[in-house]
Amino acid sequence: METTLPWIILLSPLASAVLILLFAHRSKSLSVALSLAAVSTAFGATLLLASSGAVVQTAATWVDLGPALHLTIGIKVDALTRVMLLVVTGIGALVHVYSTVYMAEDAGKSRFFGALSLFMFSMLGIVLADNLAMMFIFWELVGVSSFLLIGHWFTKESAAKAANKAFLTNRIGDFGFMSGILLVWAATGSVDFGGIQQNLGKLTSDPTLLTLAGLCLFCGAVGKSAQVPLHVWLPDAMEGPTPVSALIHAATMVAAGVYMLARIFFILEPSPVALAVIAGIGATTAVLAALMATQQDDVKRILAYSTLSQLGLMVAGVGVGAWGASMFHLFTHAFFKALLFLGSGAVIHALHHEQDIWKMGGLRKTMPKTFLTFAIGTLALTGAPYLAGFFSKDAILLAAWHKTTLVFCAALFTSLLTAFYMTRLVVVAFLGEARTPAAKHGHDCPAAMTVPLLILALLSVIAGYEFFAGSIFGTELFHSVHAAEHVSLVPILAVGAFLLGTGAAWALYAGKVKDPVRIPLFGNRFYIDEMYAALIAGTQDLLASFSGWFDHFILDGVFVRGLSGLTWGVGYTLRLLQIGNLQGYAFLFGAGVVALFYMLIK
């Protein structure tokens, strides 16, 4: 029973995706039903699996090339997997229900649900994989389904471009990931986690190789979890439908990088250099993204930068060795960030696709349920005491406190900024007076959209407590979260940051109709996109002009024209001999005979 459950979880979304693609794509309601059935099956099976608490390890041979390479399609279920399974299928199920209303009028509804099922399959594949090769395959598959869903409204140019950008940026990271897998395989002769762990000695004996392999593997996480410098795709990915943003680009797929780091932590752990780089990149991402978030006007973009920033925090957590704390933050973050995205989706839906927070205002009165849940999500994210985010952020802060002061300061500053920009969002969009007619006529959405919000709001409150999180994580993993010695100063500082951020934003933005602060550097995302554009345009121009030169002068000039010119020149020269005069020919003939005789007789 325990060994079949993971297969059911993995394959039911695949079945749904295939059925929708092959047969059901003409019927919207049938597609929705199939997709919902698949995700419910997966969720139900996950609940059964989680309640049994079984540790499953099963594998089917895929490629067997002797001792050198033995690839399996294998499944590994432990405490870590169970946490991710619950997050993915649970939030997945809520997002599916929510989407039935959000995408009700959409022409591509069948395609949307098909892609959603494909995503569920790929994501569950990453979670369940027991080896790096299989993880990589599903890693690419989530990339594909993310591409399909970001570009769902592909007739819109910005959406199509965003999809391409996400896909291409991820390729860079995935190249590193693949190199890392190959390095690990070359050193240990194995790609499955158990085998690598057994032969880890072969890798740790060469510290340079170990660091290189660890950093290459980390590249995969940099791409998928959108860390600096590959973070540019995630804000643009907000072109996709909002439920997709909630599920893929906030709760699950982007967290896959953190999950992967937690899975391979035993490879990273012996290399202090790799860990330092990971912590540095995570902390940088957290601070930069939070600064960018303070000056965005698009509600989804604020949340996107917030996601970036929180992912940076998780990665930094892994970097300071507290992968348990990172997983805990991933777990709580999934709930409240999905809640915030779905809440913003409800606002966007009610306001007929208005996303500018300065064109909202006063939604507290017109959309009370949405406001209530959104406020809870905000408080949970900003780290208000006794909500989910407070506990998980505290765990990371504590780990950083014991390890590196620099990372701790960055994380604390991020908390402050998080409180600032989230309060700004709530104050501007929900409080005050309605600033546009659309905002005046806002309304709460149908039950299929508000019920997931309420469930997620409840989870955002309780997800941090031991009775809930502890039962899901299992006692062993949950206690590793709080492995660091408790320091009472850390939560005090965290609460201080929360109060300061919230208070500053409140003072600055309450009752304002337009942004009193304009910092172009933050608003324009530190001009990183422009820099990349210039860099790419520069290298492209250089490369293009070089290839142009090469093509024109070397290929065309030397090879094509050179060959033809040589032939032509020889022909032209020889042609001069064809004088067309009979006596001339006769003379040449005679001269030739004489020359021949001369040479023979000489």
Add this chain to the structure above:
Amino acid sequence: MNPLTLNHYLLASGLLFSLGFAGVMLRRNIITIFMCLELMLNAANLSLVAFSRFHVGMDGLPNYNAQVLVFFIITVAAAEVAVGLAIIVALYRARQTTHVEDIQSLKF
């Protein structure tokens, strides 16, 4: 004593050959060129016959090898004339001329 030595014959043959060669090089009428060509062949024949006459072997007979070669040349010349004249006739029918200066369309 025979006042004529081999050198006299060879001189006459050389003169004939030179005349023929000059005709081939300088004349414009293709039939004249053709006749000059025959002259060159016969100059060669003459020298061959002279060689034969002046190379008497131990048995008192001339060396007939040269004379056999002359017959070959005459045969080949006859064949050449047959083909050459046929070409000239065909050329005249096509171009209404036997002047080599008018026939130079193979020039580039």
